[in-house]
Amino acid sequence: ERRIAIMGFVFKIVTLLLFILMAVKIIYNLYIFAISTDESHLMVEDELGLNLNSRKITVEVYYEALCPDSKHFINRQLKPTNSKIGPYINISYVPYGKAKTRANDTSWSFDCQHGELECQGNIVHACGIKYIDDPLSRLNFVSCLITNGWKPEEYGEK
Numbered sequence: 001e002r003r004i005a006i007m008g009f010v011f012k013i014v015t016l017l018l019f020i021l022m023a024v025k026i027i028y029n030l031y032i033f034a035i036s037t038d039e040s041h042l043m044v045e046d047e048l049g050l051n052l053n054s055r056k057i058t059v060e061v062y063y064e065a066l067c068p069d070s071k072h073f074i075n076r077q078l079k080p081t082n083s084k085i086g087p088y089i090n091i092s093y094v095p096y097g098k099a100k101t102r103a104n105d106t107s108w109s110f111d112c113q114h115g116e117l118e119c120q121g122n123i124v125h126a127c128g129i130k131y132i133d134d135p136l137s138r139l140n141f142v143s144c145l146i147t148n149g150w151k152p153e154e155y156g157e158k
Contacts (some may be wrong), residue, residue: 015069019077022059029057030085056090064097065121066114066149074146082139091135093142095125121145121152128156 061078063070082089098113099122112118125145132138141156148155 012069019069019073022061026057026059026081029059030088056088058090058092060092060094062094062097063146064099064113064118065095065125065146065152066112066118067097070097071146071149074143079139079143082136086136091139093125093129093138095122095129095142097122117150117152121149124152124156 061074063074078091082091099119100111102109102111110119110122112122125142128141128145129138132141144158145152145155
């Protein structure tokens with residue numbers, strides 16, 4: 001039990017560090033965006049992949065459909081941030097997380113950290129993300145599904 005508790009604690013620390021690193025990247029990109037006012041000095045792309053000519057910062061969000069930390073991040077951090085700086089960011093969603101992918105003879109199979117239902121949820125998320133063009137609608141779709149993750153097909157259809 002102690003080993004499991006330690007592993008759980010380490011996992012939470014690693015997850016927190018990843019969120020902090022992502023926040024640092026966002027802050028750095030916002031800083032670059034804020035100081036780049038003269039377009040003659042803009043590069044096409046900086047070392048972090050920020051396309052300065054588009055004047056939008058791309059934020060990549062890697063998450064899992066049934067992960068409580070992902071749910072907290074999307075609903076408590078990403079949505080409020082988007083409501084304040086949405087016109088300046090372009091959010092790229094990757095609903096994959098800690099899944100494992102294996103190629104079979106004629107298909108692919110996935111093992112997700114939180115089980116088969118999470119794999120199904122990730123697929124529904126990816127489908128909606130692909131077909132929803134409006135950024136705010138896409139964020140609301142992801143938020144709704146991650147909040148109601150135990151019924152991904154039902155809520156994905158709604």
